[in-house]
Amino acid sequence: MDGDVAKILINQEQLRERVTQLGAELTRDYAGKKLMLVGILKGAVLFMADLMREIRLPLAYDFMAVSSYGAATVTSGVVRILKDLDSSVENTHVLIVEDIIDTGLTLKYLTETLEARQPLSVKIVTLLDKPTRRKLDVRPDYNGFVIPDEFVVGYGLDYNGNYRNLPYIGVLQPKVYQK
Numbered sequence: 001m002d003g004d005v006a007k008i009l010i011n012q013e014q015l016r017e018r019v020t021q022l023g024a025e026l027t028r029d030y031a032g033k034k035l036m037l038v039g040i041l042k043g044a045v046l047f048m049a050d051l052m053r054e055i056r057l058p059l060a061y062d063f064m065a066v067s068s069y070g071a072a073t074v075t076s077g078v079v080r081i082l083k084d085l086d087s088s089v090e091n092t093h094v095l096i097v098e099d100i101i102d103t104g105l106t107l108k109y110l111t112e113t114l115e116a117r118q119p120l121s122v123k124i125v126t127l128l129d130k131p132t133r134r135k136l137d138v139r140p141d142y143n144g145f146v147i148p149d150e151f152v153v154g155y156g157l158d159y160n161g162n163y164r165n166l167p168y169i170g171v172l173q174p175k176v177y178q179k
């Protein structure tokens, strides 16, 4: 598995350090507020598990799963909800936890969907941001790392369902795509 990785973009130590910093920032910003983390399956699972242990506040968490329609409808912003939240977000501050923002389609849709349910606020924390790929105007409130336009795997991110359990963020060898 590691042999399929051409280079490590962000190593374990860098991930740990940044996640700790983000947790400290969130601990400051959400002190005294009722907080619910909403993790986006499946990519955000590893990041969310580490991040929440650095948020030294009472909180609740839940997950949503979404799938975007085909490439032809990218600009329409249509995303399908495969798994919704179990409970209401009224009177709660919602923090969406995502692995990566690419075109922005997923988060644009999710932010609008959750805002319509009238929580006290909706913000976004993403581990990675690829701003050069953006098609819709979406900006994370908290971001771990800005990365170049390269397809990355590991720490929750996949290629065809694989590599999610790599403990670092890496770039795949071209031979993997050519198989």
Ligand code: IMP
Pocket: 043, 098, 099, 100, 101, 102, 103, 104, 105, 106, 107, 150, 151, 152, 153, 157, 158, 159
């Ligand atoms: P967006 O809707 O285009 O912003 O896409 C976000 C989703 O695309 C993420 O949640 C990932 O599942 C996937 N994605 C985008 N870029 C990458 C990447 O470099 N590696 C793995 N998954 C990616």
Ligand code: MG
Pocket: 043, 158
């Ligand atoms: Mg994915």
